[in-house]
Amino acid sequence: MHDLHAISKLFQMRADFVEAQPFGSGHINDTYCAWYDQAGSRIRYIHQRINHHVFKNPIQVMENVARVTSHALARLLAEGHPEAHRRTLTCIPAWDGKPYAFDAAGNLWRTYPFIERTRGYDEIECNKQAYQAARTFGAFQTLTANLPGERLHETIAGFHDTPQRLAALEVAIETDIAGRAATVQAEIAFVRARAADCPRITDLIASGIIPERVTHNDTKLNNVLLDIATAEGVCVIDLDTTMPGSALYDFGDMVRTAAPTTREDEANLGQIGIRLDRFEALVKGYLSAATFLNDAELSLLAFSGKLITLECGIRFLTDYLDGDTYFKTNRPDHNLDRCRNQFAFVAVLEENMDAMEEIVRRTAQLVPCEC
Ligand code: ADP
Numbered sequence: 001m002h003d004l005h006a007i008s009k010l011f012q013m014r015a016d017f018v019e020a021q022p023f024g025s026g027h028i029n030d031t032y033c034a035w036y037d038q039a040g041s042r043i044r045y046i047h048q049r050i051n052h053h054v055f056k057n058p059i060q061v062m063e064n065v066a067r068v069t070s071h072a073l074a075r076l077l078a079e080g081h082p083e084a085h086r087r088t089l090t091c092i093p094a095w096d097g098k099p100y101a102f103d104a105a106g107n108l109w110r111t112y113p114f115i116e117r118t119r120g121y122d123e124i125e126c127n128k129q130a131y132q133a134a135r136t137f138g139a140f141q142t143l144t145a146n147l148p149g150e151r152l153h154e155t156i157a158g159f160h161d162t163p164q165r166l167a168a169l170e171v172a173i174e175t176d177i178a179g180r181a182a183t184v185q186a187e188i189a190f191v192r193a194r195a196a197d198c199p200r201i202t203d204l205i206a207s208g209i210i211p212e213r214v215t216h217n218d219t220k221l222n223n224v225l226l227d228i229a230t231a232e233g234v235c236v237i238d239l240d241t242t243m244p245g246s247a248l249y250d251f252g253d254m255v256r257t258a259a260p261t262t263r264e265d266e267a268n269l270g271q272i273g274i275r276l277d278r279f280e281a282l283v284k285g286y287l288s289a290a291t292f293l294n295d296a297e298l299s300l301l302a303f304s305g306k307l308i309t310l311e312c313g314i315r316f317l318t319d320y321l322d323g324d325t326y327f328k329t330n331r332p333d334h335n336l337d338r339c340r341n342q343f344a345f346v347a348v349l350e351e352n353m354d355a356m357e358e359i360v361r362r363t364a365q366l367v368p369c370e371c
C-alpha cells in the first residue's frame with residue numbers, strides 16, 4: 001500500500017483527501033480509488049501507479065494516453081455530448097501541468113476522475129453486455145482512426161507479435177529459471193502443435209493485406225466500463241497499450257474474455273465452454289461500430305479469438321516458467337491455472353470454429369475469403 005495522501009498532493013485535486021483503497025482486478029498497474037471532499041460533496045478519483053517493469057518508458061505511455069484522451073474529449077465536446085467527461089478518461093494535471101507526476105521513489109502516477117455509475121466485469125452476465133462492450137471498443141477504434149499527428153509510441157514492442165511470444169516461450173523453456181518446465185510438458189506440447197497458427201495474422205500485416213490501425217490492444221471485458229443501470233457502454237479504460245496494431249487482436253480479446261462460460265483463471269477445466277449467442281452478440285456489437293474492416297479482417301474475426309487466447313496462454317505459461325514476474329498473481333500456480341484455462345478455451349474454440357465463422361458470415365454478409 002502506497003501513501004495515497006502524499007500521492008494526492010502531487011495533483012491539482014481542488015478537493016480534500018479523505019481515504020483510499022486498492023481497487024479493481026487489473027494484472028499490471030497499482031490502482032487505488034480515493035475519496036475526496038470537494039466543497040462538501042464526496043467524490044472519488046482513480047490514482048494509478050504505472051508498472052514500469054512492464055512499461056519501460058512510462059512517459060511515452062502518458063504521451064499516448066494524453067493524446068488519445070484529449071482527442072476523444074474534443075470530439076465529444078464538439079458534438080455537444082451531455083456527459084462528455086463520463087465517456088472518456090481525462091487526466092487530472094500535476095502541478096507542473098503534465099498529465100502525470102513522479103513520487104519520491106521514482107514511480108509514475110496519474111489521476112483520473114472516477115467514472116461513476118459504471119462497472120467493469122471480470123465475467124460476463126448477459127448478451128447485452130457483450131454487444132455493448134464490443135460496440136464501445138469498435139467505436140474507440142473509429143475514434144482513434146482520426147487521431148491527428150505522428151504515429152503513437154509503441155509502449156511495448158511486439159506486444160501482439162504472436163511468433164515473438166512463441167519464441168519467448170521457447171527461451172523460457174530452455175532457461176527454466178524456476179525449475180518448472182518438467183511439470184508443464186503437456187502445455188508445451190499443446191503450444192508446439194499450434195505453432196503454425198501463430199504467424200497467420202502477423203504475416204498478413206507484413207504483406208499489407210491486413211492494415212496497421214491505431215488499436216487498444218487490451219480489450220478484455222473489464223477494460224470497458226458499462227452503465228450499471230442500462231448496460232450501455234460508457235468508457236474505454238486501460239489505454240496504456242493503445243498504439244499501432246491490428247483490429248483483429250482487439251476483436252479477438254473480446255472473444256477471449258466475453259464468450260467463455262468461466263473467468264480467465266477458473267481452474268475447473270470441465271466448466272470451460274463457449275456461449276455462441278455471446279459470440280454472436282460480440283460480432284453484432286463490434287460490426288455495428290467498426291464499419292471500416294476489409295474482407296481479410298472480416299474473414300479472420302473468428303480465428304482472431306482463437307489466436308489471442310493461444311497467445312495469452314503462451315504468455316501465462318512463459319511467466320509461470322519465469323517464476324511469475326510479469327502478471328500479478330494471488331495464489332500459487334495462478335499463472336499455470338490461467339494458462340490451462342486459456343488452452344482449454346482454445347480447444348473449445350477449435351471445436352466451434354465452423355459455427356463461429358458461419359455467425360460472422362451471416363452477420364457481415366461476407367462472401368468467404370481465401371486468406
Ligand atoms: P490494469 O492495467 O492493471 O488492468 P486498469 O487501468 O484496467 O489497470 O484499472 C484497473 C481497474 O480499475 C479497472 O479494471 C477498473 O475496474 C478500475 N478503473 C480504472 N480506471 C477507472 C476509472 N476512471 N473509473 C472507474 N474505475 C476505473
Ligand code: GN1
Nearest residue numbers: 025026027028218220223238241312
Ligand atoms: C493484462 O492490464 P490488464 O489486466 O487489463 C495484460 C493483457 C493480458 C491480460 C490477461 C499490459 O491486462 O495483455 O491480455 O492481462 N496487459 C499487459 O488478463 O500486459
Ligand code: MG
Nearest residue numbers: 026222223238
Ligand atoms: Mg485493465
